[in-house]
Amino acid sequence: MKKIINDPNQVVSDMLVGMEAVSPEVCYDREGEVIYRRKKIEKVGIVSGGGSGHEPAHAGYVGTGMLDAAVAGNVFASPDPARILKGIERADSGQGVLLVVKNYSGDIMNFEMAADLAAELDIPVRSVIVRDDVAVRESTYSTGRRGIAGTVLVHKIAGAKAEAGGTLEEVAELAQRAADNVRSFGVSLSGCTLPGVGTPGFSIGEGQMELGMGIHGEPGIEQTEMKSAAEIAEIMVEKITEDLDYSGAETAVVVNGLGGTPLMELYILAGEIDRLIRAKHITPVKYLVGNFMTSLEMSGASMSMLRLDEEMKDCLKLPCNTMAWKEG
Amino acid sequence: MGFQITPAEYVDYLILAGEEIEKNGEYVTALDAKTGDGDHWVNLNSGFQKLIAMQKELKEMKLAPMLKKIGMTLMSAIGGSSGVLYGSGYLAASKALKEAEVLDIDTLYTFLQTELTAMMERGKAEPGWKTMIDSLYEAAKAYRAAKETGQGERQIIEAMKRGAEEGRDHTREMEAVKGRASYQANKGVGELDPGAVTMCMQLECLGDFILNHILFED
Structure with a gap:
């Protein structure tokens, strides 16, 4: 193995330290392995996350017009509910939080449990599951289609809608529409x-x-x-x-x-x-x-x-400023 | 007078289970490499090692808060899918056993059944899907059957152990419905599910602990 790392067991936190260092818009919550927007704004919060190893997903999309927090799991493993809850808390400004989740058994379970924990703290949470990979056959009982790169477009559209002042219902509805299409x-x-x-x-x-x-x-x-x-x-x-x-x-x-x-x-x-x-x-x-x-x-x-559709098109054009996607 | 497992004794059982898991690293990891991504044992083991390191704190707690603490600890320390499933199981058991002070023949059944239901709901999974649930499901089923037919406590605990082992062994023929193994062409058929193997280890340890340390007087 030839990799530019220090300690194979510290790659996730070492990476997040680097991201915080180079991006003035974000902070790194070391306890939760969460990258979040430095300046909290009164709006619906957007949180995503999942296993690491998919960079720039998801921490690279934290910033104006996209995500408010990204929760990092270990390489290819879902973050646990306590970490996700930290992300939700970082993103919540009192108007609720939308979770954008890729469709894997581990991510679904951990994000759902985090949503349950957030409900106990009276934070309204909605979730959108992205299942864009047509290589997997859909069936009733299996996990079904995986969430892959199409998720980034859902981040952008949901983030733009939230930044423009959409309510949690409106943001969730539009994000779902993006995921469906x-x-x-x-x-x-x-x-x-x-x-x-x-x-x-x-x-x-x-x-x-x-x-x-x-x-x-x-x-x-x-x-x-x-x-x-x-x-x-x-x-x-x-x-x-x-x-x-x-x-x-x-x-x-x-x-x-x-x-x-x-x-x-x-x-x-x-x-x-x-x-x-x-x-x-x-x-x-x-x-x-x-x-x-x-x-x-x-x-x-x-x-x-x-x-x-017209609304999604407008949202795509709205400005965003993140490590991995800058618009406007 | 039937058996009673105090919270402190439950921690003693966890230590034994943790030691058993620790010993079986190579076996479980090799199994997991065939159908999963090979990280099940490392993660589960770190969860149990964390519990062992916390034994003093856990032993001083009452049953329900202790079960909650175990759940939160496993959830964070194991991570991934297994962490949230064990976490959900222990958290649900903590709620169901709010009034209980010890695990006896009745409350232990409540514990197993609640844990099972919580894991099935969280995982949206059924028995027969080649998961850790299979060992627990058969264990709880055998426990209930033995209890309902009026068998003694020793027989009930032995039935639970056998149920767990049968559940584990049946995963060999099952097709995976969830998780990484389900994406394989043969759905993991022919191999034991590593999650069912480690769940069974815990139930065997629990059974042996009761049989050897709690029930030995009669």
Whole structure:
């Protein structure tokens, strides 16, 4: 294992110390492993979080116009309810808090329990669950679709609505609408190494890629031979547009790197995606190209696409100032 | 006169369970690496080590606040999915046993059943889904069956232990519905669920503790 770290067991807190040092907008609550906005504003609070290793998610999205607090778990493990409650308390200005949660069993349980604890403190809490990964088949009993990079668009829209003075009900309703209208699909070219483990959890053979792998290395749909950017774009666009009708829609598109793929490749992929979706009469009005929700040093990329309505479109354009997304 | 586990004695049981978990690190981690992400034992063990380190404080508490403290401690120290499930179980048990001062043949059943219900609700999971719930479910079921058929306390506790072991062993054939194993093509079939294994260890320790230290007079 070659990683720029000090102690494999301290990577999360060491990272959050760094984030606090470089970003004047945020503070680091060491007890709760929470990054929160330095200046509390009278508005609905937005809190997200989850396992670490997906940076800049989620602490990188704390700031004006997005999240008020992000709660970090250990690498690929949900934060516990006590930490999440700290995040809720940091974000609450008396107008309630919206939790944006990615759909994993551990995150769901811990955020729900934190919401129960917050209710005992009379903090109104609503939750939106993001389940954008179309690689996972939905079923009644299983956890179902995972939450991946589409979550970042939900952060932005919910954050903008809250910053503009929306009530908890309004913010939750719009965030839910964003979550309902975003779909994602990813491909992985390599495994990744958890700092505390030291060896890769799995590997993908030379000349191979995996379609639909999760951001913790969960198995995808199939392994196949490595394909060109044009072919990968085609698979992504097909999988996503098969699942939701985007025809005639304006959209926001995230071309997301998983941590080990150069921007050069992401822009090549983005060009192919743009060509394909325009041919389907889809109009991208906002692109994000870069590392927005990663999987340590995994190579690969995902595409997320949000079908916009006027309100969501307006929210996307509103200013935000965070480490990982600046607008306006 | 039936058995009575005082809060201090419950802490003695936790110490034994913690020692048993500590001993089985390699086994549980190897099992977890096959179906999960290999961190179950490390996290659970740190939770129990934390409890052992707090034994003096815990032993001075009354039953309900002690169970709550155990729940909050496990929730934070274990983290992930197991932490919140053990936390929910102990917190619910603390509420259900507000009036109780000791665990006896009746309140121990309330404890097991409440813990089970809380874990199922929190995890939105059912028995048969290849989880820690399977060991607890079969243990509580066997306990109730033995109690309802009028068996003695020793038989009831032995039935609980056997139930836990059967629940654990049945997870080998089950398909995972939740968690990382559920994303695998074979849903983890052929392997024991590590969460069921460590839950069973605790129930076996609890049974043995009662049989060897509490009931030995009769």
